[in-house]
Amino acid sequence: MSEITRDTVAHLATLAHIEMSEEQLQAMAGELQQIVGAVAQVSEVAGDDVPATSHPLPLRNVMREDVVGEPLTAEEALSGAPDAEDGQFKVPAILEED
Template identity: 65%
Template sequence: MSAISREDVVHLSRLAHIEMTEAELDKMAGELAVIVDSIASVSEAAGPEVPATSHPIPLTNVMREDVVGPTLTNEQALMNAPDSADSRFKVPAILDGE
């Protein structure tokens, strides 16, 4: 079994300022013990000969040529804008005049 005891759960609940009933303390001690045991079994499987991975499948970055394609004119981009000024979108100010 694990090194998580009921007294450990009582201590942790006091540190976290979480009130727990006697039944909750017993249940949490059992649940935390299962979690710690599960982590320990995974730690046993990962030895120095097993490389650390962040993904089960190797990732590759897909790149393409940076080619300019068809673009909108300034007038087309602003055509349905609710408000514009000086060939730009006009939006409400969100910062003080800094």
């Protein structure tokens, strides 16, 4: 495993056009080194017999079938609205008018 040094971080920051203080460079070097170490540990455990996954649990589609039903009438749709006017939902204005 290669070591992430302050100079490595400074070089990457220069390439990315990111200004970093000396303290930030030192801190980032330590943090990146820990991340590299964690990835190395996972790589040791994950052998050829362990399949690559994007999620630890199997995912499946849990949505129900799309079944056409009876649509709401305008009155039914507006029945729970806090305010309505002329068959439409009435909401506070969010744009200033000239």
